[in-house]
Amino acid sequence: MTDKIEPSKTSGNYDYAVGSIKETIGNAVGATGLAQAGSEQAAKGDAEYKMAETQEYVEGTADRIGGKIDRVIGAATGDHAKEASGLAQEQKGKAQQAANS
Structure with missing residues (x-):
């Protein structure tokens, strides 16, 4: 059984920053392999960040709807x-x- 790993803004930002640095250094010194690896790591980090952001937005929507339901029921029942x-x-x-958002 595999554990489900949740996307994280923190690790997404980390991978994006480190990947961008690798890509910049690789391009500066002509190391195409390092530049390519950095580009891929930055893209992976950006995607993970966006996934985490979307997940948190959806969780906020669920809280907002659930809260509204409870608020209305509470008001209606006193x-x-x-x-x-x-x-x-x-x-x-x-x-x-x-x-x-």
Whole structure:
């Protein structure tokens, strides 16, 4: 059984930065192999970053919808605690979407 590895903005940024440096150095000294490896690493890092960003946006959407449902149900039933926690979850989802759009 293989473990599922989640995409990460941190490792995506790392691979992009290191790959860009390798590509620049490879191009500067004429090492085409290093330049190509760096280009591939940078592309991999960029893709991983975008995947993580998309995943976090989707999670924010789920929080926003779930929070809205709880907020509306809480308001309709007079459950102020549920309404407040739903509002907090909805705001968290909005913030997560904003950070990843």
